[in-house]
Amino acid sequence: MLDREEYIEQSYFFRVLRERIEDNTPIQEVLIGIKEEILATTKLPMAISFLVDELSHRGKVGPAMQRLSHYFAPFQTFIMTRAEDEESRLDFRIALKILEREAEFRSSGDSQPAALFIFQFECLSRNQLGYDHGMAAVAVDPHYPRDWSEWISRIRFQLGTVDFSELIYLRSAAHLKEVRSRRNEPDYQPSYPILFDEQAGRIARANMGKDPLYMFAALQRQLGYPTVPRPHRKPEATAFSPQLEQRFQRLESRVALLEQEAKGGIDLSEFYKSQPKD
Numbered sequence: 001m002l003d004r005e006e007y008i009e010q011s012y013f014f015r016v017l018r019e020r021i022e023d024n025t026p027i028q029e030v031l032i033g034i035k036e037e038i039l040a041t042t043k044l045p046m047a048i049s050f051l052v053d054e055l056s057h058r059g060k061v062g063p064a065m066q067r068l069s070h071y072f073a074p075f076q077t078f079i080m081t082r083a084e085d086e087e088s089r090l091d092f093r094i095a096l097k098i099l100e101r102e103a104e105f106r107s108s109g110d111s112q113p114a115a116l117f118i119f120q121f122e123c124l125s126r127n128q129l130g131y132d133h134g135m136a137a138v139a140v141d142p143h144y145p146r147d148w149s150e151w152i153s154r155i156r157f158q159l160g161t162v163d164f165s166e167l168i169y170l171r172s173a174a175h176l177k178e179v180r181s182r183r184n185e186p187d188y189q190p191s192y193p194i195l196f197d198e199q200a201g202r203i204a205r206a207n208m209g210k211d212p213l214y215m216f217a218a219l220q221r222q223l224g225y226p227t228v229p230r231p232h233r234k235p236e237a238t239a240f241s242p243q244l245e246q247r248f249q250r251l252e253s254r255v256a257l258l259e260q261e262a263k264g265g266i267d268l269s270e271f272y273k274s275q276p277k278d
Helices: 004-023 027-037 045-059 062-067 074-083 090-105 112-125 131-139 145-154 164-168 174-181 198-206 212-225 243-260
Strands: none
Touching: 004 027, 004 045, 004 090, 027 045, 045 062, 062 074, 062 090, 074 090, 074 131, 090 112, 112 131, 112 145, 112 212, 131 145, 164 174, 164 198, 174 198, 198 212
16 A cells, blocks of 8 residues: 555546647657656656656556556556557556546545445456456455455456346345344344445345446445546537538539540530520
């Protein structure tokens, strides 16, 4: 776990990096410029210097972040590595938005493990990044206590066979309340730790058998969980304006005249005015 100021600077770093890359500035040049802007009391300037050196040799940021495992979380490295993978569907700019929002959430004082886990899992699900290596990176995140890490490692092999909403519900206070009521044992304590509160458990139960994206949206609405960045939809092609349509018609007429001339002459009969009969 890093200090709060480290995550604040990380959030700024990922945001500015994305904005300047969108302006077609070379990434190595951007990194050199951002380094001077980052708060010098943090460790991020040293990390950026290492990224610049590795980028000049390897051409990628992900492997450099992996070598800085004492600073960048495994999930952050996984996201960057997948964004640089040619076969991945994750856009590099969306990856930077994910890292920016995650660092911003980590910098907040009330960054609950449940909210962070749902955010990270939705990133994997929505961008089709694969649960095998993705969940392995999430499980070793230093933000999670031991109980959380063990549970994440266990459900990693259950995804696809058990409803994800059910996995959430079974580790919630809502399920514990139901068991106590069913057994008529108000003091019953399970042998496993409760990871999600009652409201999150009720939302998970209400979304069993549905697309997990519905549950993610409900948790964001009801409990303020962080939202996952999404790519902007490309605007639909609009119809030509009347002025542009007229220009195309003139061009078509000119092309037709050129084709007639190439075939041996231009037929001007269609341009003759008909003479009125006496």
